[in-house]
Amino acid sequence: MSKFLEVTNLNVTFPTQDGEVRASNEVSYSVDLGETLAIVGESGSGKSVSNLAVMGLHNPTRTKITGSAVLNLANGPVDVISASAETVRRLRGKAMSMIFQDPMSALHPFFTIGDQIAEGWHLYNKGSKKDGIKKATEMLEIVGIPDASSRVHDYPHQFSGGMRQRAMIAMALVNNPSLLIADEPTTALDVTVQSQILKLLKDLQKEFNMAIILITHDLGVVAEVADRICVMYGGRIVENGTVDDIFYRPEHPYTLGLLNSVPRISDGQSHRLRAIPGQPPSLISLPSGCAFQPRCEYSSKVTSGACNSTVPSLSDKGSGHLSRCHLDVADLNNLVKDKA
Amino acid sequence: MTENILELNNLTKFFPAKAGGIFSRAKGEVRAVDGVSLTVARGETVGLVGESGCGKTTVGRTVMKLYEPTSGQIVFDGQDITNLKRKEMKPIRSKMQMIFQDPFSSLNPRHTVGTIISSSYTIHDIEPEGGVEHSVRELLTLVGLNPEHINRFPHEFSGGQRQRIGIARSLALKPKLIVADEPVSALDVSIQAQVINLLDDLQKELGLSYLFVAHDLSIVQHISDRVVVMYLGKVMEMAPTRELFANPRHPYTKALLSAVPVADPKMGRSRERIILQGDLPSPVNPPSGCVFNTRCWKAQDICRTAVPETIQVTPLQTVACHFPEV
Numbered sequence: 001m002s003k004f005l006e007v008t009n010l011n012v013t014f015p016t017q018d019g020e021v022r023a024s025n026e027v028s029y030s031v032d033l034g035e036t037l038a039i040v041g042e043s044g045s046g047k048s049v050s051n052l053a054v055m056g057l058h059n060p061t062r063t064k065i066t067g068s069a070v071l072n073l074a075n076g077p078v079d080v081i082s083a084s085a086e087t088v089r090r091l092r093g094k095a096m097s098m099i100f101q102d103p104m105s106a107l108h109p110f111f112t113i114g115d116q117i118a119e120g121w122h123l124y125n126k127g128s129k130k131d132g133i134k135k136a137t138e139m140l141e142i143v144g145i146p147d148a149s150s151r152v153h154d155y156p157h158q159f160s161g162g163m164r165q166r167a168m169i170a171m172a173l174v175n176n177p178s179l180l181i182a183d184e185p186t187t188a189l190d191v192t193v194q195s196q197i198l199k200l201l202k203d204l205q206k207e208f209n210m211a212i213i214l215i216t217h218d219l220g221v222v223a224e225v226a227d228r229i230c231v232m233y234g235g236r237i238v239e240n241g242t243v244d245d246i247f248y249r250p251e252h253p254y255t256l257g258l259l260n261s262v263p264r265i266s267d268g269q270s271h272r273l274r275a276i277p278g279q280p281p282s283l284i285s286l287p288s289g290c291a292f293q294p295r296c297e298y299s300s301k302v303t304s305g306a307c308n309s310t311v312p313s314l315s316d317k318g319s320g321h322l323s324r325c326h327l328d329v330a331d332l333n334n335l336v337k338d339k340a
Numbered sequence: 341m342t343e344n345i346l347e348l349n350n351l352t353k354f355f356p357a358k359a360g361g362i363f364s365r366a367k368g369e370v371r372a373v374d375g376v377s378l379t380v381a382r383g384e385t386v387g388l389v390g391e392s393g394c395g396k397t398t399v400g401r402t403v404m405k406l407y408e409p410t411s412g413q414i415v416f417d418g419q420d421i422t423n424l425k426r427k428e429m430k431p432i433r434s435k436m437q438m439i440f441q442d443p444f445s446s447l448n449p450r451h452t453v454g455t456i457i458s459s460s461y462t463i464h465d466i467e468p469e470g471g472v473e474h475s476v477r478e479l480l481t482l483v484g485l486n487p488e489h490i491n492r493f494p495h496e497f498s499g500g501q502r503q504r505i506g507i508a509r510s511l512a513l514k515p516k517l518i519v520a521d522e523p524v525s526a527l528d529v530s531i532q533a534q535v536i537n538l539l540d541d542l543q544k545e546l547g548l549s550y551l552f553v554a555h556d557l558s559i560v561q562h563i564s565d566r567v568v569v570m571y572l573g574k575v576m577e578m579a580p581t582r583e584l585f586a587n588p589r590h591p592y593t594k595a596l597l598s599a600v601p602v603a604d605p606k607m608g609r610s611r612e613r614i615i616l617q618g619d620l621p622s623p624v625n626p627p628s629g630c631v632f633n634t635r636c637w638k639a640q641d642i643c644r645t646a647v648p649e650t651i652q653v654t655p656l657q658t659v660a661c662h663f664p665e666v
Contacts (some may be wrong), residue, residue: 042528161619190391190620195601195615196615217529264602265558265597273562276530276534279498280528
C-alpha cells in the first residue's frame with residue numbers, strides 16, 4: 001500500500017557565491033493520512049528545504065531539484081517535482097498546505113484576517129465575498145478564536161502571537177487539504193500557547209484525517225506529537241523510525257548525542273550536560289565520508305576507517321528503523337553501555 | 341561583606357504607553373515590572389522565568405541600570421545603586437556584566453574580536469596584568485576559543501562561538517554578577533549544551549553569581565539554584581529549584597511546568613496536562629486582583645478583587661496566591 005506522500009531520493013541544490021549548496025541529499029520519506037511525521041534537525045540541516053520542494057516553493061530558475069515526491073490523490077498519483085508549475089499551483093492550498101514559523105511576517109498587515117483566509121477559499125470555490133467571510137468565520141471558530149464573527153474583521157496587528165498562528169492554521173486548512181506541512185509552527189510562541197497550538201493541530205488532524213509533516217528542532221515537541229521521526233544532519237536523513245525507536249532505541253550517534261544534550265525536567269540537575277563537541281557542518285563544504293564523523297565520539301571505533309571516506313548508506317536494521325552509520329547497532333549499544 | 345550580591349526590594353519599572361501621532365501624550369503606563377523583590381547570594385544562580393512580556397528582561401536590564409527604576413531599591417554588593425548617576429555607575433558596572441540573547445546583533449560587525457573584548461579595558465581605563473592582548477588571549481582560551489583568532493571579525497564565527505565571545509567580553513573585568521538574558525535561546529540544541537556547560541565551569545572557577553533570565557524551563561532547572569517565576573510584572577513564586585519543580589505551589593507555575601514538552605514520549609503520553617486558556621493580558625491594563633485570575637482554573641471572587649499577599653509556604657519557598665496548591 002502506498003502512502004499519501006512519498007518522497008524518494010530528493011536532491012535540492014542551489015548555487016551561491018561560495019559554491020553549490022546541497023541542502024537536501026538523497027532524502028526519502030513518506031507520510032500517510034492521519035499520520036504525523038516529524039523532521040528534526042539543527043539549523044542548516046536541510047529540514048525545511050526538502051519540504052519547500054514538495055510545495056513547489058523554490059525558485060525554479062536557480063534551484064536544481066531531482067528525485068520525486070508523489071502525492072497519491074484520489075484521482076491518481078501526481079509527482080509534484082516533475083509536474084508543471086500550474087499543476088502544482090492547483091494542488092497548493094487544496095491538496096497540500098503549509099504553515100510557517102513566524103505568523104507575523106506570514107500575514108499581510110494591510111488586509112483583514114478574514115480577507116486573507118477567504119482569499120484561499122475563493123480560489124477553489126464559487127461564492128460571493130460574503131460567503132468567503134462566512135467561511136473565514138467558520139474556520140476561525142474551528143481553530144478556537146473566541147468571538148470569531150467580529151474578530152474576522154480584525155487586522156493581524158490586533159491579534160496576539162498565538163491567535164495569529166491560529167489564523168495561519170485556519171488559512172492553511174480552509175480548503176481542507178490532505179497534507180499539512182508545519183515548519184516550526186510553535187517556535188515563536190510561549191510554552192503555554194505552544195501547548196494550545198499543538199493540541200489544536202492534533203485535534204484537527206483527527207477531525208480531518210490529515211497527514212502532517214512537522215519540521216522542528218525541539219525534541220520535546222516531537223515526543224509529544226509525532227508518530228514517525230526523520231533526523232536530518234548535513235542535508236541527509238541519518239535516522240528514520242517510530243517515536244519509540246528514536247527516543248528509546250536510537251541507532252545513530254548524532255541522535256544519541258542530541259537526546260543526551262537536552263536537559264530534562266524529570267531528572268536531577270546535578271549531572272553535567274553531555275554536549276556534542278564542535279559545530280554542525282557547512283552544506284557547502286561537507287566533510288568527506290560521514291558528515292557527522294568530525295563530531296562523532298564513536299568514529300574511532302570503526303576499524304575500517306570508513307567514516308572518513310565513505311558515506312554510510314541508510315540501512316534498515318530490522319522493522320523499518322533506518323539509520324546511516326558504519327557502526328553496527330549492537331556495537332554502538334555496547335560502547336554506550338561501557339561509557340555509562 | 342554582605343551575604344547577597346544583589347537585592348531587589350519592591351522594584352518597579354513603568355514605561356509610558358503613548359498614543360500614536362507626533363503630538364502624542366502618554367495615555368497610560370506599561371507596568372513591566374511591578375513590585376519585584378528578590379535576592380541573589382554570592383556564587384548562586386537565580387533563574388528568572390516567565391513567558392514573553394512578563395517583565396523578566398526588564399528586571400535584568402533595570403538591575404544593570406540600563407533602565408532607570410520607577411521605584412524600589414537595588415542593592416548591589418552592599419551598596420544602594422538605585423539613584424546613582426551615570427558617572428557614579430561606571431565603576432560599579434565593571435563588577436556587573438551582561439550577556440545578551442542575540443549573538444549576532446550584540447557584537448559590532450566592524451570590530452575584531454580583540455577590539456570587542458578589550459573595549460572593556462579601554463572604557464574603564466584599566467591596564468590588565470600582562471597587557472591587553474595577553475588578557476584577551478587568556479579570555480579567549482578561557483571560553484574555549486582559539487586565541488589565534490583575536491584578529492578575526494564576528495561574521496567569521498558561528499552562533500555558538502559568537503556567544504562565547506560575548507561571554508569573554510563580560511568576563512574581561514572580572515565581574516561578581518552576570519546578568520544573562522536568554523544566553524542560549526538563539527543557539528542550536530547541540531550548541532546550547534556546550535554554552536551551558538561553559539557557564540557552569542566559569543561559575544565554579546571564578547565564583548560568579550548569575551541572574552539567569554530565560555523562558556526555557558528545562559535549561560533553567562539545569563543551571564539554577566533557585567527559581568523565580570514571573571507573570572505580568574509580578575513574582576508568582578520563588579523557591580529552590582528542586583522544590584519548585586517537584587512541588588509547585590502556584591497554579592501558574594504548575595501550568596507552566598505541565599506545558600513544557602518533555603523529550604520522553606512515554607512520559608508525555610501518560611502525564612496530565614493543564615492547558616491554559618487564552619493569552620497573556622496586556623500589561624497596560626492588567627487584570628484587577630491577582631493578575632493571573634483571567635487564566636486560572638481555581639479563580640474565585642476574591643482573586644478578582646484582592647491582590648494576593650506573598651506568603652511563605654516553607655522557609656525558602658514563597659508564593660503569591662489566595663489558593664496555593666498543597
